Amino acid sequence: MDFRGKTVLITGASRGIGAECALEFARNGASAIVIGYHKSERQALDLEARLRDAGVNALALRADIRSARQVESMFQKANAAFGPVHILVNNAGISGFSLFTDISENMWDDMMDTNCKGMYLCCKEALPHMISDKDGAIVNISSIWGQVGASCEVHYSASKAAVIGLTKALAKELGPSRVRVNCVAPGVIQTDMLAAVAEDVQRELAEETPLMRLGTAEDIAKAVCFLCSGEAGFITGQVLGVNGGFVI
Numbered sequence: 001m002d003f004r005g006k007t008v009l010i011t012g013a014s015r016g017i018g019a020e021c022a023l024e025f026a027r028n029g030a031s032a033i034v035i036g037y038h039k040s041e042r043q044a045l046d047l048e049a050r051l052r053d054a055g056v057n058a059l060a061l062r063a064d065i066r067s068a069r070q071v072e073s074m075f076q077k078a079n080a081a082f083g084p085v086h087i088l089v090n091n092a093g094i095s096g097f098s099l100f101t102d103i104s105e106n107m108w109d110d111m112m113d114t115n116c117k118g119m120y121l122c123c124k125e126a127l128p129h130m131i132s133d134k135d136g137a138i139v140n141i142s143s144i145w146g147q148v149g150a151s152c153e154v155h156y157s158a159s160k161a162a163v164i165g166l167t168k169a170l171a172k173e174l175g176p177s178r179v180r181v182n183c184v185a186p187g188v189i190q191t192d193m194l195a196a197v198a199e200d201v202q203r204e205l206a207e208e209t210p211l212m213r214l215g216t217a218e219d220i221a222k223a224v225c226f227l228c229s230g231e232a233g234f235i236t237g238q239v240l241g242v243n244g245g246f247v248i
């Protein structure tokens, strides 16, 4: 994979899967990497420094992806620093566990706004340049639960299923503009997001996984980079499950 000359913007890159995606794009030669973050400023700035030390143009930019104004400002700053974004990774997201009957309207709206509306806002900002260049790649991060649904995670599952619909519809619309849109649906991945899951449950989940382990952020980052690369030039509108066989 070779991302020389490419500017990559990754949302939720302060931690977990997004941060590992930034490192993987850097390892594969990306010219410039924008680290989107919301609250974890220290981690975002540390990653920016690490990438700069490795000779990559990196910039950490704060934006709450639920806000159109903040997303617009993030893209304006990215454009001013590095020119148009060629690759967008819509990774930022939240999870939540609750009985369906206990999901409040605020919880529902927050889940949808973060996991789904944020992608719409970021795509809207990135696409004008991609369409006029007739070149671009977008990868959206869904989840196995968006594919098969999870008990006590109805709002999360619904938001991640919406990501799959968004991906497929947008891929059809943008194919003639030669912009590819794909989706990665991770299984159970060891990041901060898993901290809410008890250790014995994590062990059970690993045992239920055909490959007999939980996933790592590296597993996901490698799949994301592949889908954004020239090697995946004839792949669009697809959902790549990176889940150790948990969902087949």
Ligand code: NAP
Pocket (backbone or CB within 6 Å): 011, 012, 013, 014, 015, 016, 017, 018, 036, 037, 038, 039, 040, 041, 063, 064, 065, 066, 091, 092, 093, 094, 095, 114, 141, 142, 143, 144, 185, 186, 187, 188, 189, 190, 191, 192, 193, 194
């Ligand atoms: P994580 O470690 O909790 O990181 C979440 C990231 O999203 C952070 O960088 C956070 O930024 C950012 N974020 C959250 N709300 C935001 C907002 N309103 N605006 C901007 N950024 C926001 O989670 P992760 O495990 O790496 O998850 C990354 C993606 O993979 C998510 O979409 C998640 O649903 C999906 N996924 C994860 C798993 C898993 O098992 N871990 C499985 C399937 C899918 P700050 O920290 O700066 O606020």
